[in-house]
Amino acid sequence: xxxxxxxxxxxxxxxxxxxxxxxxxxxxxxxxxxxxxxxxxxxxxxxxxxxxxxxxxxxxxxxxxxxxxxxxxxxxxxxxxxxxxxxxxxxxxxxxxxxxxxxxxxxxxxxxxxxxxxxxxxxxxxxxxxxxxxxxxxxxxxxxxxxxxxxxxxxxxxxxxxxxxxxxxxxxxxxxxxxxxxxxxxxxxxxxxxxxxxxxxxxxxxxxxxxxxxxxxxxxxxxxxxxxxxxxxxxxxxxxxxxxxxxxxxxxxxxxxxxxxxxxxxxxxxxxxxxxxxxxxxxxxxxxxxxxxxxxxxxxxxxxxxxxxxxxxxxxxxxxxxxxxxxxxxxxxxxxxxxxxxxxxxxxxxxxxxxxxxxxxxxxxxxxxxxxxxxxxxxxxxxxxxxxxxxxxxxxxxxxxxxxxxxxxxxxxxxxxxxxxxxxxxxxxxxxxxxxxxxxxxxxxxxxxxxxxxxxxxxxxxxxxxxxxxxxxxxxxxxxxxxxxxxxxxxxxxxxxxxxxxxxxxxxxxxxxxxxxxxxxxxxxxxxxxxxxxxxxxxxxxxxxxxxxxxxxxxxxxxxxxxxxxxxxxxxxxxxxxxxxxxxxxxxxxxxxxxxxxxxxxxxxxxxxxxxxxxxxxxxxxxxxxxxxxxxxxxxxxxxxxxxxxxxxxxxxxxxxxxxxxxxxxxxxxxxxxxxxxxxxxxxxxxxxxxxxxxxxxxxxxxxxxxx
Numbered sequence: 190x191x192x193x194x195x196x197x198x199x200x201x202x203x204x205x206x207x208x209x210x211x212x213x214x215x216x217x218x219x220x221x222x223x224x225x226x227x228x229x230x231x232x233x234x235x236x237x238x239x240x241x242x243x244x245x246x247x248x249x250x251x252x253x254x255x256x257x258x259x260x261x262x263x264x265x266x267x268x269x270x271x272x273x274x275x276x277x278x279x280x281x282x283x284x285x286x287x288x289x290x291x292x293x294x295x296x297x298x299x300x301x302x303x304x305x306x307x308x309x310x311x312x313x314x315x316x317x318x319x320x321x322x323x324x325x326x327x328x329x330x331x332x333x334x335x336x337x338x339x340x341x342x343x344x345x346x347x348x349x350x351x352x353x354x355x356x357x358x359x360x361x362x363x364x365x366x367x368x369x370x371x372x373x374x375x376x377x378x379x380x381x382x383x384x385x386x387x388x389x390x391x392x393x394x395x396x397x398x399x400x401x402x403x404x405x406x407x408x409x410x411x412x413x414x415x416x417x418x419x420x421x422x423x424x425x426x427x428x429x430x431x432x433x434x435x436x437x438x439x440x441x442x443x444x445x446x447x448x449x450x451x452x453x454x455x456x457x458x459x460x461x462x463x464x465x466x467x468x469x470x471x472x473x474x475x476x477x478x479x480x481x482x483x484x485x486x487x488x489x490x491x492x493x494x495x496x497x498x499x500x501x502x503x504x505x506x507x508x509x510x511x512x513x514x515x516x517x518x519x520x521x522x523x524x525x526x527x528x529x530x531x532x533x534x535x536x537x538x539x540x541x542x543x544x545x546x547x548x549x550x551x552x553x554x555x556x557x558x559x560x561x562x563x564x565x566x567x568x569x570x571x572x573x574x575x576x577x578x579x580x581x582x583x584x585x586x587x588x589x590x591x592x593x594x595x596x597x598x599x600x601x602x603x604x605x606x607x608x609x610x611x612x613x614x615x616x617x618x619x620x621x622x623x624x625x626x627x628x629x630x631x632x633x634x635x636x637x638x639x640x641x642x643x644x645x646x647x648x649x650x651x652x653x654x655x656x657x658x659x660x661x662x663x664x665x666x667x668x669x670x671x672x673x674x675x676x677x678x679x680x681x682x683x684x685x686x687x688x689x690x691x692x693x694x695x696x697x698x699x700x701x702x703x704x705x706x707x708x709x710x711x712x713x714x715x716x717x718x719x720x721x722x723x724x725x726x727x728x729x730x731x732x733x734x735x736x737x738x739x740x741x742x743x744x745x746x747x748x749x750x751x752x753x754x755x756x757x758x759x760x761x762x763x764x765x766x767x768x769x770x771x772x773x774x775x776x777x778x779x780x781x782x783x784x785x786x787x788x789x790x791x792x793x794x795x796x797x798x799x800x801x802x803x804x805x806x807x808x809x810x811x812x813x814x815x816x817x818x819x820x821x822x823x824x825x826x827x828x829x830x831x832x833x834x835x836x837x838x839x840x841x842x843x844x845x846x847x848x849x850x851x852x853x854x855x856x857x858x859x860x861x862x863x864x865x866x867x868x869x870x871x872x873x874x875x876x877x878x879x880x881x882x883x884x885x886x887x888x889x890x891x892x893x894x895x896x897x
Contacts, residue, residue, distance in 0.1 A: 191277035192224040200251060200413055203433060207406035208248070215240075215247035218255060219315055222274075226316035229273035235265035237317035238274070239325065242286070243377075245311030250409050252418035256286035256308065260321040263291055284418065292325050299332060303343050306333055307381050330384065337385035341464050348378055348461055358404065358450035359583065360597035366408045367420035371450030373408065375457040376401045382460055387467070390524060393456045403449035407442075410434055422446075424587060440585055447583035447594055455567045462521050466490065483510040494523040495530075505534040508570055509547035516554035516561045527568045535573055540652040545617070548574070548651070552620040555607040559600045566596075577643060580631045592714040595630045601712035602626070602705075609704035614697050618657060622664035623705050629665070640665040663698050664705055671706045675725035677884060680732065681748040681802075684877035689729065690736040699737060703730045721799050721818070751804050751812055759806045766834055768827035771799075772816050777838055779811035786837045787813055789844040789895035793851060794830045795820045798894055848892040 196217060199205060205213055219240070226238055242256040243249065255278065261267045271289050278285045290298070299306040309329035314322035333340065351368050358369040367373045376397055383389065410433040411422055422430065431442035485499035485507050493515040501507045508530050515522050536544050552558050565571040572578050581595040591598060603624040610616035625647065629640030641662045648658030670692060678685045693699045706726055710718035732745040751759065758765050758776050765776040775787050784803055791798060800816040819825055836842035866888060873882040885897050 191228055191280070192221060194218065194221045194281050194283065196251075206434065207402045207409060210409050211248040211250060211405065214249045214251070215244065218244070218249060222255075222257070222278075223316045225274050225277055228277075229270055231270060231274075231317050232265070234318050236261040236267050236270065237319065237321040238315040239322045240313040240315055241308040241311060243311075245308070245313045246377075247313070248405070250405075250412050251416070252284075252412035254284040254286045254418075257315070258295065258312075258325075259287070259289045260292055260295070260318075260325060261289070262321070292321055292328070295325060296328055296332060299329060300336065303340060303347070306336075306340060307377075310381060310384060333381075333384060334386065338468065341382060341385050341387070342468055344378055344381065345461050345464055345468075348375070348457070356592075357454065357597075359447040359454060360593045362586065362588075362592050363421055363423050364446070364450070365420055366404055366411070366422055369450070371404075371452075371454035371457070372420075373401070373404055375453050379457060379460055382464060387460060387464055389456065389460060393459075396452050397456050400449035400452040403445060404453070406434055407446055427587065439587060443585040443587070444583045447585065451563070451567060451583065455564075458521075459524065462492075483514050486510050486514045488514065488518055488520060489523075492521050492523045493518065494526045501530050501533040503534065505536050506543060506547060508533050508565070508574065509544065509551065512561050512565060513547055513550045513554065515564075516551050516557045519557040519560075522561070522564055527564070527570070530570055531568070533570070533573075538650050540650065542652065545652045549617045549620055552603045552624065553607045553610065553616065554604075556604050558604045558607075559597075562600050563597075577628055577647065581628070584631045586630070590713055590717065593712065595627060598712050599624050599627055602708045605708035605711050606704055609708060612704045613700045615657075615660075615701065618660055618664070619701055619704055621651070621653075622661050622701060623708050625661060626665050626668040626705060626709060637666060637668070660698060660701070663694070664701055667692055667698075667702055668705055668709060671702055671726050671729060672710060672722065675729045676722060678882070679877070679880075680725065680728050681746050681750065682877045682880065683742045683746050684875075684879075686729075686732045686736055686745050687742050687878075688876060689733045690742075693733065693737070696734060696737045699730060699733055721816075725800075750802055750814070755804075755812055755814075756806075759804075759808065759810045759812055762808055762810055764838065766831050768825075768831060771818065771825070772814065773827070773830070775813045775815075775834065777811055777813075779805050779809050783811055783838075784813060785895055786844065787815065787834065789848055789892055790830065790833045790837050790842070791815060791817055792892045792895055793833060793844070793847055794826070796825065796830070801894075844895070848895060852891040 194217070196214065199210070199213055199217060222238060231238065237260045239245070239258050239260060240247075240256065241258055243253055244256045249255070259267055259271050259274070267289060271287075275285065275287060288295075295305070295309060299309055306329070309325055310333060312322055312326040312329060351374065352370040355365040355368040355372070356370065358364040358366060358371040361369065365372060379389070379397065407422060407430060408420060410430045411419065411426055414426060414429050414433065427439040427443060431437075431439040434442060436442035436445070485496050485504060487494055487496045493511055495501070495507070495511070499507060511522055511526060511530065514520075540548075551561065554561075562571060565574075566578065566582065572582075578596065581599070584595045586593070586595055586598065593601060603620050606619050606623040610619060613619045625640065625644055627636060627640065628643055628647070629636040629638065632639050644658060644662045644665055648661050653661065670689065674685060674689055680686070693702060703726070707718065707723070710722065735745040736742055755774065755776075758767075758774075761776075762778075763776075764778070765774075767774045773791075777783060784801075788798060788801075796817040797820055798815055799818055802814045804812040806812065817825070833842060837844055868885070868887040871884040871886075873884065876882045887893055887897075
């Protein structure tokens with residue numbers, strides 16, 4: 190009878206967390222495998238069972254695989270022994286990563302395979318002949334160091350690819366605790382790089398050890414709670430994981446996690462920059478003319494540094510000049526330079542024109558500005574420039590619309606706005622207004638109202654006059670106006686266009702809001718900006734611009750619906766269905782429930798309605814026009830849709846039953862924080878000049894428009 194593995198007591202012991210838990214679980218598995226070895230008749234000489242990889246580091250999480258090698262000497266038969274060990278492990282339901290090899294075979298594989306090479310850097314003896322484990326550990330390390338240049342180069346590529354695929358632990362709504370930038374795998378890679386001869390700077394070991402404990406503890410509790418091998422910290426698990434780790438709430442926990450991940454990412458980035466520098470050798474980059482004008486700053490070997498004679502204590506603009514140079518060159522800032530910049534004098538209030546210009550130039554550099562701000566913030570150099578940052582730093586936005594923490598979202602949006610400066614009259618107000626649009630988040634009250642109030646202090650402190658400060662407040666006050674109106678209102682209604690024009694007040698503000706809307710949406714998430722939304726916002730902006738330029742509202746809202754062709758079809762007084770690309774037009778005798786039936790058929794065929802328009806003619810005919818999108822990213826099968834429509838309009842299709850059946854077939858989407866959880870109907874008799882506006886908010890699902 191094979192010995193069993195009993196982990197229940199340890200899994201239920203909430204006092205064991207993080208590194209301590211992993212160590213205890215590894216010890217328990219060690220003892221179990223040793224008993225299995227004995228029960229299987231494992232010899233004391235000529236064969237050995239060893240732990241490798243994460244198990245070799247004694248870092249087993251509840252959902253971790255058990256990675257082991259059965260090592261043997263060439264003349265020792267271990268086939269049956271292996272089966273007597275592997276099968277009881279599988280019977281326990283434990284995920285097993287295993288191999289049966291000689292030391293020589295393992296080393297041969299490790300000489301050409303990075304995963305094997307790193308796995309045997311943490312060889313740990315479990316049972317059998319310890320001499321084989323020691324030999325593999327010693328020769329594996331020797332081989333690693335001998336091929337260090339190759340492995341460092343390959344690891345550098347893998348680290349960057351992994352970050353690109355998994356995103357950032359510090360800033361994502363649902364981070365990958367293992368593979369994301371700032372996650373556990375980054376710390377493992379740092380350790381492997383150190384064994385290859387690279388060194389961390391003083392204080393970095395202690396910093397990442399503390400941060401690693403935070404991230405590992407989160408992973409342990411996630412897997413302990415879910416019982417699954419998962420490293421993605423989903424929104425719905427964050428409250429429970431926070432409670433298990435003793436945090437007051439999930440926001441406090443996610444902020445601590447973000448802070449820890451930023452520390453790991455910072456140290457990792459510094460190390461891999463050093464690796465690239467060591468592999469590539471000195472690379473002197475020529476300064477551009479505009480960089481030569483930045484007093485006290487140089488670019489040296491691909492990094493930004495202080496020039497000889499520069500004195501941060503006497504020059505309050507040095508931090509901003511270093512930041513601008515780094516952003517323009519997409520370069521890192523030297524560590525010693527960051528240390529010296531801590532001596533910088535604070536900026537005088539109100540800011541001078543030079544300070545304001547440099548601050549704006551930082552974000553006009555675009556994407557590289559994000560990394561520069563993160564670097565300054567990591568070293569305590571950003572908050573003295575922008576004190577309000579302390580409230581939003583690493584603060585999560587735990588709703589389904591946002592993928593980033595508040596601070597990262599604002600940086601991303603401001604950097605995005607640099608691509609749209611050709612649309613606006615004031616690029617400086619665009620980047621600053623975009624940076625400030627959500628500055629009120631993280632404080633009590635409506636974040637827009639709070640933000641507007643904060644800007645009354647921020648604007649003058651940055652040296653903006655009263656008119657510019659009022660414009661920044663308008664951008665904050667109405668940063669959601671264009672997107673919300675374009676996607677929720679009838680753009681052909683005079684009242685809609687008049688409302689937006691009155692709210693915005695000027696073409697200058699409209700152009701700023703147009704660029705801000707796109708920059709903000711792109712920074713929010715992949716689903717927040719697309720062709721459909723871009724078109725709607727574009728139509729709204731064009732119509733409002735026409736009015737603000739002196740044109741009439743009636744001319745602005747003239748859509749040409751129904752078209753002359755559609756009017757001709759209505760005159761035929763018969764049912765007609767036409768479908769082209771993503772639009773379908775239905776003409777039919779008017780009657781109650783006609784719109785509902787068409788909407789139901791579209792839902793039945795997996796189509797989401799993006800836009801809909803209806804017209805009732807004097808001859809008692811109705812025209813309905815829908816623009817749709819396939820839920821399955823497939824080409825729309827209009828023939829099938831039209832067949833179903835014909836049946837539904839003739840009363841030969843049991844729509845209610847079919848939609849109910851479809852609703853049961855497809856799994857309900859995850860109910861994420863921030864999404865509508867219960868129906869709400871808002872009635873507005875003032876927005877439109879000639880109609881009552883009904884705004885219905887409800888959880889999405891199959892047939893929701895049909896039910897409405």
